[in-house]
Amino acid sequence: MKNSIKYCVAGVLSLLLFRGCLEPQTVENENAPYTMDIVSPKSGDSIVVGRNFITYSAEDNPNGGGFSQFEVFLNGLSHKVFAVSADSGSPKLYFDVDSSQTIGSKLSIFVTAYNRTGGYKTSEPVSGLVVKENTNPPNAPDSLIAPYITPTSILLVWVDNATNETGYEIYRSVNNNSNYSLLTTRPSNTISYADNTVSTNFNYFYKVRAINKYGASSFSNEVGISSGSSTSTSDTPSEVKGEVLGATQIKISWKLSSNSSLNGFEIQRRQSSTDNWTAIAYLPNTAREYLDNNLTASQAYSYRIVAIYSTKKTFSSIITVTTAYKDIPAPTNFSASYNAAEGHILLTWTNNSNQENGTYIERRDVANEFTVIAITQQGASSFQDPVFSQLNQSGITYQYRIRQLTTESFFTPYSNTESVIIPFTRPVAPKNFTMSELTEGERFLLNWTYQAGAYDYFEIYVREGDSPNYQVYTTSSMSYTLQGLEKTKIYGVKVRAVKGGYGGDYTSELTTPLLKPVNLVATLSYFITSPLVTLNWTNRAPNASYIEIERRNVGDINYSRIKTVGLTGPYQDSTVSVQSDYEYRIRVIRTVPPLATSGYSNISRIVIP
Structure with missing residues (x-):
């Protein structure tokens, strides 16, 4: 049975995800979802400043593994991403119209649905959506x-x-x-x-x-x-830590060994031991950190974490942290982009202080906490994360943020957080594919280069003539000796990379050369008084189309083609002159698929007195 979804959703989806699931010579993703249709709004409808829900219908391919996420695009730009876990059911999709948007202006949207094999399907765009004042009752909590x-x-x-x-x-x-x-x-x-x-x-x-x-x-x-249930001290938040991020911000983090039946967390704070605890935030059960902002410089703050269960609450130990006496500006303009050609994520930012001692790069995927993955040198403003080649993690979303250790021994506040999707794409085609003849017509050395990210191995596809059937060989190196071929046959050869069981784009197909003619002999005779050169040869390529004859004057560098003739000789050249010295060579050409040429024959020289 096909997986299908029909519902009204409130969310947006992230970045274009593509994975080619190919059979040989196939470029279409066979596991792409069947449909992704926006039911409402329709082109020309009115939308409001604030949140606008999308009703949609999506049907996955039976081999797609179910939907993994949906991405909403607003005016052609990625607006929101909604991940779909295996047990979360259908997500709500929506888009938000900013209050700065002019009433009466027009917007457009479309939605891309992704499944768990990397396949995707994009809806038709909905355009001409007219922004109006929001006179609706609010959306329900x-x-x-x-x-x-x-x-x-x-x-x-x-x-x-x-x-x-x-x-x-x-x-x-x-x-x-x-x-x-x-x-x-x-x-x-x-x-x-x-x-x-x-x-x-x-x-x-x-x-x-x-x-x-x-x-x-x-x-x-x-x-x-x-009411009246008893409480317990089990399942208590532990390893509570506080980090100073300048004069106005503190980062609180904690661990919890179990979250079964956990509803969420309450963050409590007080400024002195005689103050009452105040709840400053409520967080979901997946949270393991909290950034407390708008604090006072050089002020001590105490914190504790409350784990909230359906019938109890548990309290962490208390930590006290003192803010710094001043703020040092955080890095700004932080951006992250995936470089598919080189297989890494490029992070760039602007440094705003000469009081930093290095930038701390933190990364997480959607299921884990932020972790420091690198510390740059002082003054650095970019970093390349080779996450694709190191972790082989394609088809996954990563989030990045950075902060800097200052010369005052505390951290700056965090930068903005950036998300990047590494699309599951087919490997690109190898480059610089060449074929060199080792043994005439029988053995060939194949070479190529490949620098675009990780690969598991290469496949060499070989077919006889223009047959649709290929024989496949594999190698882990960028060189392969093709042998055991029949001299009198023509073979087509191409190569592709394979990663994670998915084949990439092919190189252009090279054709093995035809057997070159041999025993070329030029003899001189005269017709009355005019010289006549007669050429004879042995043709070894019966599947060729014609013979190409070339000639040059001895001492010249380049040959000129003087005639194309049938495969068997002789051929008489009457365009020669007395008191001349000529060299001849020939080769065979095939003009029907598969196209092919031979190498040149031996050179035959003739002197005309």
Whole structure:
């Protein structure tokens, strides 16, 4: 059964991903998805400033392995990427129109769907989308969870999907999820609320909606929890570390050995041991770091990490970190691009301080944490990450960020984070493909060069004449001796690289030469008083089309073609002159596929007195 998806989505997709899955002489990706169609909006529709959802229909190839991600393009540029994990179901796709966009201006979108074999399918573009003022009720929040905090407090956390809300209404039901009443209204951009009015041994149900002057969104999902559950100190965040990033920013990181049933994290902070702890952020269960911004210079801050489970919370140990007395500017204009020809990712940036002692390059894929992969020398402004050849990781998205160690022994803030997709592409064709004859008509030395990223081995394709059937040989080197051929036959030869079981582009096809003529003899005679040179030879290439005869005056450098004749002689040259000294040579030519030529025969000299 074909994998198919039809749904409304809110997300965008990353970078063009392409992997050629080829049989010999085939250039089409056989595993590409069958369809990727945008159902709405349609060309000419109105869209609003803020978030606009896309309804689409996508059907994967049965051999595609399911969809891996979707990429939304806005005005021809990659806008958002939505990864699809094996158990996440269909993603929501959307695009955001910035508030700076002129009302009445027109935009265009298209979507590319990628599957797990590297195949992709791009929708037809939807154009002429007219931007209008957003007079719609806000989009509904979702992913509402209600982790238990204390016997008299329940924390609600949700995802804010709205861009034009003025607030959030939180509704609660006690012991019966059909009788809800308004509990409280919170400001715009709120993503959590602690209900401190609960009692033990009751069941509580919650739902949330966004509101603005044009109305209310639909409700989020409903969640329920029983108060009075006991807590445990297991599954506690550990190895909590704090790093100073100048005067206004601190990086907090931690480890957690288990995340089964983990709903997320709460980051708590205080400035002195007598202050109350304040929740400054709520993070998903995949988070393992947090950047605390807008801090005060030379100020000590204490932190602890709270792991939130459905029926408990656990607390990490407390760390205290003091910000630096000043900021040193972070590197800016950080960019990352994939160089397919050389198989690396090029990182570039602008240095903004002479107080740096090297740039720390950090990388992660979508499933892992950032890791330092390199430290550059002082003053460096670029770095090449040979990730393709080192890790053989094509068809994967990498994220990069950088920061610099300062002469004050603390780090600058981080640069922007850049994402790069290494497309799973077929290897490019080898270059400089040559064929040298070792034994006439029987053995040939093949040579080529290859510098475009990694490869596993090379395939040499050999066919007789213009037959569609090739015999395939393999080698791991860039040289191969082709032998055991029949002298009187013509062979076509081409080469390609193979990586990960996928063959790349072929070289141009070279043809083995025809057997050259031998025993060329020139004799002199006269017709009345005019000299006449007669040429005889032995032809060994019956599959050739004709003989090409060339002549030059002794002492000249270049030969001139004087005649093309049939394969068998003799040929009489009447264009000669007395008191001349000539040299002749011949070769055979084939003008029907496969095209071929021979080497030149022996040279035959004739002197005319």
